[in-house]
Amino acid sequence: xxxxxxxxxxxxxxxxxxxxxxxxxxxxxxxxxxxxxxxxxxxxxxxxxxxxxxxxxxxxxxxxxxxxxxxxxxxxxxxxxxxxxxxxxxxxxxxxxxxxxxxxxxxxxxxxxxxxxxxxxxxxxxxxxxxxxxxxxxxxxxxxxxxxxxxxxxxxxxxxxxxxxxxxxxxxxxxxxxxxxxxxxxxxxxxxxxxxxxxxxxxxxxxxxxx
Amino acid sequence: xxxxxxxxxxxxxxxxxxxxxxxxxxxxxxxxxxxxxxxxxxxxxxxxxxxxxxxxxxxxxxxxxxxxxxxxxxxxxxxxxxxxxxxxxxxxxxxxxxxxxxxx
Numbered sequence: 001x002x003x004x005x006x007x008x009x010x011x012x013x014x015x016x017x018x019x020x021x022x023x024x025x026x027x028x029x030x031x032x033x034x035x036x037x038x039x040x041x042x043x044x045x046x047x048x049x050x051x052x053x054x055x056x057x058x059x060x061x062x063x064x065x066x067x068x069x070x071x072x073x074x075x076x077x078x079x080x081x082x083x084x085x086x087x088x089x090x091x092x093x094x095x096x097x098x099x100x101x102x103x104x105x106x107x108x109x110x111x112x113x114x115x116x117x118x119x120x121x122x123x124x125x126x127x128x129x130x131x132x133x134x135x136x137x138x139x140x141x142x143x144x145x146x147x148x149x150x151x152x153x154x155x156x157x158x159x160x161x162x163x164x165x166x167x168x169x170x171x172x173x174x175x176x177x178x179x180x181x182x183x184x185x186x187x188x189x190x191x192x193x194x195x196x197x198x199x200x201x202x203x204x205x206x207x208x209x210x211x
Numbered sequence: 212x213x214x215x216x217x218x219x220x221x222x223x224x225x226x227x228x229x230x231x232x233x234x235x236x237x238x239x240x241x242x243x244x245x246x247x248x249x250x251x252x253x254x255x256x257x258x259x260x261x262x263x264x265x266x267x268x269x270x271x272x273x274x275x276x277x278x279x280x281x282x283x284x285x286x287x288x289x290x291x292x293x294x295x296x297x298x299x300x301x302x303x304x305x306x307x308x309x310x311x312x313x314x315x
Contacts, residue, residue: 160295168301169258
């Protein structure tokens with residue numbers, strides 16, 4: 001640093017988290033400490049799980065989408081059994097059942113969890129904040145076309161909008177339409193076009209040649 | 212019915228109505244869909260009843276879970292989109308009853 005900054009004046013120290021824990025934060029700490037004390041979990045196992053979750057991102061879902069764009073038979077298997085299709089590309093889905101819904105020139109799909117924030121975390125990583133907001137959750141089931149417009153996606157009337165409320169045991173992935181101008185592209189190249197938002201259904205896959 | 216799992220009563224394509232009910236406790240049938248008519252899209256399998264699981268009970272017998280497709284205009288009479296637009300939800304069997312044609 002070129003600027004010399006004397007530390008002869010007092011700074012207010014900024015806490016890196018709020019001083020007061022909420023009720024549920026306190027409960028989480030208490031339960032975690034108890035599980036560790038009783039030898040049911042170790043602190044390292046908890047850390048590993050957090051690290052694994054933070055390391056997940058939409059690239060995993062993108063891999064499935066790109067494979068489906070290239071391989072019609074894989075796509076059919078994926079629409080029939082999302083879990084089996086995930087296993088085929090080496091993804092571990094845990095206890096959840098995956099349903100893949102396909103966008104076509106006539107049908108656009110969009111996912112929401114009206115009651116809370118159910119989301120295929122193992123496939124897309126942690127959900128964006130807006131997905132968990134009351135605004136998105138309550139409005140996209142009621143006025144999906146206006147919500148999609150706010151995301152920059154204007155759908156013509158001849159395209160049917162199907163909202164999928166992920167309110168129980170299923171988790172959902174939208175298979176977006178393959179963008180034009182991608183003939184001959186590799187699976188890795190295509191996977192980058194399948195963005196997180198396009199797999200939730202609030203956007204189209206990235207256009208490689210935007211106008 | 213077995214102790215473990217209830218038999219499915221509905222088949223894909225069948226018209227159903229979500230019961231109008233307001234039981235206390237943890238319920239995964241959203242308020243906005245109660246009382247509405249739709250069509251069974253698919254049977255998803257059988258799952259422990261979340262209304263029981265929430266209170267540390269076994270959730271058994273497992274309840275058949277369906278995806279039911281509703282016409283947006285049936286759910287929201289003033290829906291602003293096109294008549295073909297739909298909303299699909301997952302509904303446990305004990306929340307469903309047979310219904311007449313719902314024109315989804």
